[in-house]
Amino acid sequence: MLAFNFFGATEGGLFDINATLPLMAIQVVALTYILNSLFFKPVGNIVEKREKFVSNNIIEAKNKLSEVKKLEADLLTQLQSARSEAQRIVSEAEDESDKLYKEALELANNEANASKEKARLEIESQTSAARDQLSKQADDLSELIVNRLILEK
Amino acid sequence: MFFNSLLTNFAALEVGQHLYWQIGNIRLHGQVFLTSWILLGALLVFISLGTKKMENDPKGLQNLLEFLWDYIRDLARTQIGEKVYRDWMPFIGTLFLFVFVSNWGGALIPWRLIKLPSGELGAPTADINTTIALALLVSLSYFYAGLSNKGWRYFEYYVHPTPIMLPFKILEDFTKPLSLSFRLFGNILADELVVGVLVFLVPLILPIPVMFLGLFTSAIQALIFATLAAYYIGEAVEEHH
Numbered sequence: 001m002l003a004f005n006f007f008g009a010t011e012g013g014l015f016d017i018n019a020t021l022p023l024m025a026i027q028v029v030a031l032t033y034i035l036n037s038l039f040f041k042p043v044g045n046i047v048e049k050r051e052k053f054v055s056n057n058i059i060e061a062k063n064k065l066s067e068v069k070k071l072e073a074d075l076l077t078q079l080q081s082a083r084s085e086a087q088r089i090v091s092e093a094e095d096e097s098d099k100l101y102k103e104a105l106e107l108a109n110n111e112a113n114a115s116k117e118k119a120r121l122e123i124e125s126q127t128s129a130a131r132d133q134l135s136k137q138a139d140d141l142s143e144l145i146v147n148r149l150i151l152e153k
Numbered sequence: 154m155f156f157n158s159l160l161t162n163f164a165a166l167e168v169g170q171h172l173y174w175q176i177g178n179i180r181l182h183g184q185v186f187l188t189s190w191i192l193l194g195a196l197l198v199f200i201s202l203g204t205k206k207m208e209n210d211p212k213g214l215q216n217l218l219e220f221l222w223d224y225i226r227d228l229a230r231t232q233i234g235e236k237v238y239r240d241w242m243p244f245i246g247t248l249f250l251f252v253f254v255s256n257w258g259g260a261l262i263p264w265r266l267i268k269l270p271s272g273e274l275g276a277p278t279a280d281i282n283t284t285i286a287l288a289l290l291v292s293l294s295y296f297y298a299g300l301s302n303k304g305w306r307y308f309e310y311y312v313h314p315t316p317i318m319l320p321f322k323i324l325e326d327f328t329k330p331l332s333l334s335f336r337l338f339g340n341i342l343a344d345e346l347v348v349g350v351l352v353f354l355v356p357l358i359l360p361i362p363v364m365f366l367g368l369f370t371s372a373i374q375a376l377i378f379a380t381l382a383a384y385y386i387g388e389a390v391e392e393h394h
Contacts, residue, residue: 013169014342019179020282024189025290028251031193035250036243039200043215043222044242046207053209 232383249379256371288330299389
């Protein structure tokens with residue numbers, strides 16, 4: 001037994017080193033194994049599982065965010081193209097309707113002119129017919145007058 | 154002889170008195186084992202209660218244990234390094250918990266009320282056997298860590314950065330356990346003695362600030378012991394280039 005009898009006692013003293021030392025060492029080693037299986041492993045598992053879960057969720061959220069941003073940009077370009085397409089269609093339709101209007105106007109003008117011409121021609125023919133008839137009646141009348149005058153004589 | 158009688162009579166302090174247990178040929182300091190079993194039993198009960206029903210959303214004791222685990226992991230990781238800290242975390246954590254529980258248990262529980270035939274109950278870390286046991290375990294650990302991680306290249310550490318360091322590094326292997334054990338032993342024993350003497354001289358109020366100081370010292374000593382142990386292991390596994 002290794003003992004420094006620091007305080008002069010025949011037995012004991014502050015620096016009395018004995019079998020307490022190796023037994024305490026064995027006890028601490030045993031405690032290490034017990035605490036490892038009772039504390040460090042289970043708590044470590046759950047903490048690390050949670051840390052992994054959180055970091056996975058963060059990564060996932062970041063991925064989703066970037067996806068959302070991409071989709072947003074996509075939608076924006078789609079919206080712009082749709083808008084320009086709509087504008088194009090509207091202006092095209094306007095042009096078309098303009099053209100149709102002009103065509104219809106021309107057609108109507110032509111028709112109106114034609115019917116005016118036709119009416120004029122008819123008026124002319126009727127006028128001439130009426131004039132002919134009138135001159136014929138005048139002839140008849142003059143003949144009648146002449147006959148009468150001749151008869152009275 | 155004079156010194157001993159002076160100390161035992163003065164302040165009614167029993168310094169260097171032990172409760173001897175005789176098992177066959179070997180003798181043990183019974184009071185050290187008694188207090189350590191009570192304190193470690195309490196620690197194990199506390200930990201079993203906290204880890205009994207573990208959930209992903211920690212509640213109550215589990216929170217505290219997770220905080221403790223995180224604290225020990227940070228300590229081990231900063232000192233030992235990312236690569237091997239996992240292997241040594243249980244050992245470092247056990248050292249921290251053992252020293253902390255022993256120190257605080259010794260300071261907080263009124264052991265003096267329990268009368269023993271010889272010696273008195275107190276912090277297990279106030280016995281030189283305990284602290285030397287812990288320090289030798291640390292020495293074995295860092296040798297084992299160095300040899301298992303780097304093989305014979307571990308001994309490059311002794312001639313790093315120059316061979317002039319060799320005698321100093323060899324000396325260090327002896328001073329490390331010596332300083333570890335005596336620092337802890339001295340601090341805790343001194344704290345117990347100071348409190349004991351003050352309680353004997355002025356039993357009211359005056360010892361209280363010293364007791365708080367003792368609690369502070371106790372916690373710091375646990376942290377220092379664990380940090381140094383981790384640092385020595387980290388030093389042994391560190392790769393030199």
